Amino acid sequence: MTVSPMIAGAAARPVARAFVPGNAWALARRGLVYVLLSVAAFLSIFPFFWMMVGATNTSAEIIKGKAWFGGALLTNAATFFAQVDAPRIFWNSGFIAVVATALTLAISSLAGYGFEMFRSKIRERIFGLLLLLLSIPFAAMMVPLFVMFSQAKLVNTFASVILPTVASIFIIFYFRQATKAFPSELRDAAKIDGLKEWQIFLFVYLPVMRSTYAAATIIVFMTNWNNYLWPLIVLQTAENKTITLILSALTSAYTPDYGMILFGTVLATLPTLVIFFLLQRRFVEGMLGAVK
């Protein structure tokens, strides 16, 4: 068998790479990307780390800038539970967040499904109008909203916190975009199988879009759990306050106990963390718009 000189030459070429300016630039660029990503990761993780560390230190240690775990966790916990009616506050926050999330998902996903599946010129205009409403800041709506709830005698009730959130334009938009990936043939097949529109929604759309629902659950639950401004306005008695309002009230004390506050903050982040870790895989799929 003969080997052509060209091929033989190629095989015998030394493996050591010669310096090429282009490669050096690519390497430098990659290095820069890693540095930037590391900085971004640090900036994201540090506050969380600092909160955890702070929850185990005394207020004085935190003010001094101690950045490692201490031994004051139990003291902070005891102070927190002594000052705050924790079961009540967590129940309030939990009830509001769970009910608001369930209602938001039900209403907004139905709206998103409807806007995408039953397209018409008039519906497109209504949808455009809804998107326009996104640009109105909440601060501009607070007073009229308060007057409205006041007239309906709903101020200082959980309903006053939940109701303004249930038709979320962002979540409607999110579901509408996700519905574009829902195969229209599935709806056709279901119609031929004898399903009514509400049955298609319930028995075909909903299970097929579970990743979308999972992602929306995390977003909506977190928004409602962390909701501060509107509850601050409408929840006026101590027994109705949510965890965000209580934490804020603790920081405004004359000499705030930062260790105790950070312990409360750690507790307040736990439900969101649990939900995120439970739905993490679906969250990624949902954000990518996957229909599995």
Add this chain to the structure above:
Amino acid sequence: MSSLKLREIRKAFGSLEVIKGVNLDIADKEFVVFVGPSGCGKSTLLRMIAGLEQITAGDLLIGDERMNDVDPSKRGIAMVFQTYALYPHMTVRENMGFALKFAGVSKPDIARQVDEAARILELGPLMDRLPKQLSGGQRQRVAIGRAIVRQPEVFLFDEPLSNLDAELRVHMRIEIARLHKELQTTIIYVTHDQVEAMTLADKIVVLREGVVEQVGRPLELYDNPANQFVAGFIGSPKMNFLAATVVDKSADSVRVELINHQGTRLSIPATGGTVGEKVTLGVRAEHFGEAGAGDADVTLKIDVAEHLGSTSYVYANSGVEPLVIEREESRHQFGEDRIVVSISADQAYLFDSKGQRIR
């Protein structure tokens, strides 16, 4: 009784009319294929029969009942989609029994009907799998199984083999033909693949731009096309077209001269046409004979020759009038760059300037 009648069926999206007055009779147990190029309205027509698209005007009768406004599930039809449309969160068994569950059929009856369909399609080992755990061919079989379970009077297939690879397509084509024989039900099948149409159909409906161009048995359409569109669409390779002029006419024949082959004249048995009229002569690839064997010879420049084993295709005359010539002889050698072939008048078709057949 599962015959269908379409009477002046029309469909418009706003001011755009996509189905323009279709009249069609489909007999009980007939296998009818709607064929045509993309955008011809074949799938829309099928969806109108299924009840997935509103009928703008006309009447659709299944049996003797007008079905225009009847719910899709009550039309006695079942549909198989190009993308299978299996519910991804349900197992094969659940997918197949889903329609029956909503129809209020009892659990033992659902199980019996699903098992029967599974037996017919040999789906037994796959029943507890999810669609994502199946291959393309298996999914298509499940989709057909789901249709069978409903025991419909009419099966509707919307390009069911388009997503499969070539080998599987041939296999599934045979499966569907076998199924039709076994189930003895009316089937309406949409495809843009004329090979599928020719091999499966009892009757082919050729559509173009929402209009039925011709209806007939496969070989009827192949041998006796009504116009140049059907002649070009049915058959693979497609029919060759040569520009010609009518130079003379008698009581039972029209004499034409080929424009790009000066001096080549032949008399086609036909009574239409006028002297001086520009016409098109159609010749199928397999109807070009050996030099001197037909009524007129033409010399062509060979571009490419394809050897497929039992058949060879010669592609000739690029640029002027691309022609395909089929040679049955195997291992045919085309050494020269030219080939002389003959055209027989009784195997040629004549079309007027509007593409209509001159008979």
